[in-house]
Amino acid sequence: MLRQGWRPGGSGVGGSSPLFCGPDERHLDLPFLLGDVVLTYRPVYELGDEIIAPWASSRSLLFIDGVNRPASIAAYLAALRAGHVVHLLDSSKDEANRELIRRYAPTGVVHIDDDGAWRREPVTTGPHPALHPDLAVLLSTSGTTGSSKFVKLSYRNVAANTASIVEYLGLTADDRSITVLKPFYSYGYSVINTHAAVGGSLVLTDLSVQSPELWSLAYRSGITNVPGVPHTFQVMRATSIDWNRLDRLRFLTQAGGRMEPGLVRHFARLGEERGWSLFVMYGQTEGGPRLSYLPPSYAARYPESIGVAVPGGTFELVDDDGAVLEGADVEGELVYRGPNIMVGYARAAADLGTGEELPALHTGDIARRNDVGLYVITGRKSRFIKFLGLRIGLDEIESALEADGYRAAVAGTDEGLRVAVESPADGPSIGARLTAAYGLPAQFVSVAVVESLPRLTNGKVDYQSLLTAAAPPTRLWPALRRFVSQIRCEVGAILLGRETSVSDVPEAFALVFPNRPVPLDQSFVGLGGDSLGFVQLTVYLEELMDDLPADWPERSVADLQSLARSRHAAV
Amino acid sequence: MPPCERTSWLAPRSIEAVAVLRSFGIALVVANHCHLSPRAIGPGGLNVLLFASGATSARVAFAGDSRRSAAQFLRFAALVAVPSILLAAATGIALRQFDPWELLLVSNWLQASRVALFPIWYTQVMVQIMIGLAVLFPLLHLTERIRARPTATIGALFAVALAAAAVSKLMWDTTELADKLPHLVLWNLLAGWLYWAVMVRREAAPTERAALLAVLAGTAGLMYLVLPAVYGTARFTWLAAALVLTVAVPELRLPRLARHVLLLINNGTFFVFLFHYYVFSAITNIEARLGIGQHYPGATALRFAAGLVVPIAGWVVITATRRAWQTTGVRETMLARRRVVPAAAG
Numbered sequence: 001m002l003r004q005g006w007r008p009g010g011s012g013v014g015g016s017s018p019l020f021c022g023p024d025e026r027h028l029d030l031p032f033l034l035g036d037v038v039l040t041y042r043p044v045y046e047l048g049d050e051i052i053a054p055w056a057s058s059r060s061l062l063f064i065d066g067v068n069r070p071a072s073i074a075a076y077l078a079a080l081r082a083g084h085v086v087h088l089l090d091s092s093k094d095e096a097n098r099e100l101i102r103r104y105a106p107t108g109v110v111h112i113d114d115d116g117a118w119r120r121e122p123v124t125t126g127p128h129p130a131l132h133p134d135l136a137v138l139l140s141t142s143g144t145t146g147s148s149k150f151v152k153l154s155y156r157n158v159a160a161n162t163a164s165i166v167e168y169l170g171l172t173a174d175d176r177s178i179t180v181l182k183p184f185y186s187y188g189y190s191v192i193n194t195h196a197a198v199g200g201s202l203v204l205t206d207l208s209v210q211s212p213e214l215w216s217l218a219y220r221s222g223i224t225n226v227p228g229v230p231h232t233f234q235v236m237r238a239t240s241i242d243w244n245r246l247d248r249l250r251f252l253t254q255a256g257g258r259m260e261p262g263l264v265r266h267f268a269r270l271g272e273e274r275g276w277s278l279f280v281m282y283g284q285t286e287g288g289p290r291l292s293y294l295p296p297s298y299a300a301r302y303p304e305s306i307g308v309a310v311p312g313g314t315f316e317l318v319d320d321d322g323a324v325l326e327g328a329d330v331e332g333e334l335v336y337r338g339p340n341i342m343v344g345y346a347r348a349a350a351d352l353g354t355g356e357e358l359p360a361l362h363t364g365d366i367a368r369r370n371d372v373g374l375y376v377i378t379g380r381k382s383r384f385i386k387f388l389g390l391r392i393g394l395d396e397i398e399s400a401l402e403a404d405g406y407r408a409a410v411a412g413t414d415e416g417l418r419v420a421v422e423s424p425a426d427g428p429s430i431g432a433r434l435t436a437a438y439g440l441p442a443q444f445v446s447v448a449v450v451e452s453l454p455r456l457t458n459g460k461v462d463y464q465s466l467l468t469a470a471a472p473p474t475r476l477w478p479a480l481r482r483f484v485s486q487i488r489c490e491v492g493a494i495l496l497g498r499e500t501s502v503s504d505v506p507e508a509f510a511l512v513f514p515n516r517p518v519p520l521d522q523s524f525v526g527l528g529g530d531s532l533g534f535v536q537l538t539v540y541l542e543e544l545m546d547d548l549p550a551d552w553p554e555r556s557v558a559d560l561q562s563l564a565r566s567r568h569a570a571v
Numbered sequence: 572m573p574p575c576e577r578t579s580w581l582a583p584r585s586i587e588a589v590a591v592l593r594s595f596g597i598a599l600v601v602a603n604h605c606h607l608s609p610r611a612i613g614p615g616g617l618n619v620l621l622f623a624s625g626a627t628s629a630r631v632a633f634a635g636d637s638r639r640s641a642a643q644f645l646r647f648a649a650l651v652a653v654p655s656i657l658l659a660a661a662t663g664i665a666l667r668q669f670d671p672w673e674l675l676l677v678s679n680w681l682q683a684s685r686v687a688l689f690p691i692w693y694t695q696v697m698v699q700i701m702i703g704l705a706v707l708f709p710l711l712h713l714t715e716r717i718r719a720r721p722t723a724t725i726g727a728l729f730a731v732a733l734a735a736a737a738v739s740k741l742m743w744d745t746t747e748l749a750d751k752l753p754h755l756v757l758w759n760l761l762a763g764w765l766y767w768a769v770m771v772r773r774e775a776a777p778t779e780r781a782a783l784l785a786v787l788a789g790t791a792g793l794m795y796l797v798l799p800a801v802y803g804t805a806r807f808t809w810l811a812a813a814l815v816l817t818v819a820v821p822e823l824r825l826p827r828l829a830r831h832v833l834l835l836i837n838n839g840t841f842f843v844f845l846f847h848y849y850v851f852s853a854i855t856n857i858e859a860r861l862g863i864g865q866h867y868p869g870a871t872a873l874r875f876a877a878g879l880v881v882p883i884a885g886w887v888v889i890t891a892t893r894r895a896w897q898t899t900g901v902r903e904t905m906l907a908r909r910r911v912v913p914a915a916a917g
Contacts, residue, residue, distance in 0.1 A: 238585070238824065483895050483896070484895075486894075486895035487888075487891050487892050487895040488891075489895075490890070490891035490892075490894045490895050491887055491888060491891040493891075494835075494887050494890060494891060495835075495887060511893070511894055523634075524631065525631055525634035525635070526634075528642070528643075528646070529631055534627055534628075534630060534631050536838065538590075539834055539837075539838060550771050553630050553631050553634065554634055
């Protein structure tokens with residue numbers, strides 16, 4: 001017995017999406033999930049309805065293991081149809097999931113075992129959080145202190161982004177993808193949404209792209225598309241794929257970070273020869289997630305580009321004051337407007353009852369529009385440092401200090417924070433608070449109380465000067481002890497090939513160009529690098545990214561840094 | 572520092588063939604100099620290193636204009652020359668022997684013998700080539716030409732270098748100088764540039780790769796036939812194998828352990844080049860003190876291993892010290908103490 005579809009409240013845009021309207025009669029007997037057996041839409045919908053049956057009486061917050069198993073996808077889609085709010089859990093993170101359940105008090109949790117069997121986890125009877133009527137999906141993103149926060153997506157967001165992707169990929173019920181991505185990643189989740197929306201099908205597998213078995217499965221399953229992050233493509237290039245046997249293949253999609261232009265060109269040309277297309281895409285979880293795509297006909301000629309905004313959305317570039325920048329090749333922050341922009345973040349259960357209408361999404365990426373109107377990311381606006389795996393937002397610390405009434409500027413490297421605070425201020429007390437808040441050792445936070453913050457001629461804070469002029473520790477003996485201990489660590493790091501030896505791209509450059517500033521917009525070549533430094537820096541950079549692009553000597557530090565970061569991103 | 576990303580030592584990782592070649596080249600040099608297996612190995616390591624150096628230097632030498640390229644060449648010459656001269660001078664002081672022409676890096680044009688323990692001819696040839704290129708590039712606007720038509724321009728330079736080597740050798744017998752002259756080996760370096768132009772700068776089509784393979788292999792064979800004295804069997808074999816294998820397999824997938832060892836050797840190449848003979852000398856002294864002679868089982872293998880490991884260990888310690896110096900703030904602390912910075916820090 002199939003449940004009647006639920007129509008969401010709010011703007012109502014999502015109400016027309018097949019994801020929320022209940023089963024499309026034309027799809028019911030089409031193949032949907034291909035695993036050990038082929039399941040059509042009908043049994044998948046029935047299974048989903050059965051799993052979420054206990055929560056039929058009221059709109060609920062449901063956490064579901066996001067795995068590539070029929071029960072997971074069935075429960076997720078049923079929850080969407082029933083108007084619940086869903087979050088797909090990364091089932092490999094038990095402790096983090098327990099914390100999420102404690103923090104958000106969901107009405108129900110559905111676990112999927114390795115063998116595909118499902119079970120409902122008993123949860124407390126309440127109180128459960130109030131849910132905003134527009135709210136549909138919660139996606140994870142990592143916060144600046146390393147703690148997880150949710151991106152809140154409304155029905156309108158999900159429906160709009162799904163429709164956009166369906167439109168530019170030209171997806172139909174004949175399309176069939178393969179689950180090389182996990183459903184809890186925003187990219188993997190959007191693959192499920194788009195195929196389910198058109199009556200397409202998914203080959204379910206947990207095999208990795210390195211595995212020959214995955215490709216055997218792909219050959220015999222008649223897939224029409226393969227989604228992948230840059231690493232997937234790196235592996236695909238190195239793997240002996242018999243493209244002739246992928247005879248139904250229509251396109252490959254790439255997202256999850258910037259892909260090296262050489263690799264884009266390689267697959268674009270391969271596709272031209274073989275009769276399929278490459279869609280390079282760009283997105284952010286906050287955009288639900290897709291923000292742009294590069295039309296395949298441009299991929300070989302403009303492999304560095306992220307293309308144009310998805311249908312229904314627009315891009316613009318703005319300067320630091322928010323003024324829109326016109327003209328070709330002018331750099332500014334990339335701002336996206338469209339119906340898929342999230343309705344805010346959730347850091348606690350109380351945030352689930354609210355919804356924001358965000359007019360624009362400031363991506364934090366610096367981009368330019370080239371002469372044919374395609375956008376190219378050139379850097380990153382936001383300032384972060386990383387310490388012990390935590391991303392620490394320098395702007396966030398500044399804001400926190402400002403909220404406490406201080407006028408402060410915060411700079412830093414992955415070796416520590418440099419804070420300047422205008423007097424009057426208690427430097428040691430501020431330092432102690434920051435070390436406690438971010439779990440940093442005291443020697444990694446240096447706070448200088450200054451008459452006025454260092455500024456550039458245009459009045460903006462001079463962070464570079466802050467970095468170089470911040471008061472260093474003045475006790476010699478601890479510094480020497482740290483020095484000797486660090487030598488031991490570095491010898492170990494070099495000999496054992498630990499990836500800790502260089503923690504980011506600017507640090508790698510600093511090691512090769514000692515005693516001189518390394519601006520983020522400079523390249524190895526621009527800094528006057530030589531072939532000895534080339535070898536050394538190649539090694540450092542290869543520690544940070546497997547797919548070091550061939551043209552890296554001419555790329556800026558910022559560009560390489562964003563490339564290194566994209567290794568771990570999965571938008 | 573962030574936590575380690577632990578991966579298995581056997582997990583496959585990629586490495587550029589040029590990096591492998593560099594490690595292989597320096598290992599060959601050490602093997603040849605310690606007579607590990609004179610019949611099977613022989614000379615050729617430094618020719619392989621010249622090719623690898625060309626393939627690497629091309630990536631950074633042609634990014635601006637010809638004046639910038641010239642500056643790059645001179646900077647590289649200085650980086651190689653300064654430590655070599657210092658070490659040669661130190662050796663001269665220790666041995667109380669001085670050859671001013673050697674310290675001026677021109678003795679390869681006068682005699683084959685040397686005071687320095689390390690093969691200073693390589694430094695001399697490299698520096699002479701770099702100075703020559705630094706003069707030629709701005710005069711002929713070569714960088715601009717290379718940027719406009721990389722393969723054609725470098726191909727033409729390569730052809731000129733080949734002709735210069737062949738004609739010079741046929742007209743002037745330099746056997747007594749051991750043929751360690753820049754114009755005889757310049758084409759090794761330019762072969763690296765050609766490799767860059769076809770294989771690295773952009774993605775090579777299979778036909779282009781095949782053409783490059785044919786050109787490089789053919790050139791090595793031709794030079795062997797034309798200049799058998801310069802490119803003896805061992806030198807020809809190693810160089811031809813290096814050229815062919817690098818083009819055929821520009822990137823390798825190796826277990827992480829193997830890749831790591833190769834990268835350590837690769838990074839320590841210059842240290843190994845400078846110091847391996849000094850390690851041999853130290854071993855000989857120790858053997859003499861112990862009274863065990865130089866012909867016990869494993870003596871050559873010991874020299875080979877130590878000739879690689881000890882200089883690389885030196886590189887590791889110096890690199891670690893440099894890194895620690897930059898990251899722990901000890902330098903700033905010392906400067907701060909000297910300047911007596913007012914303590915406003917928290």
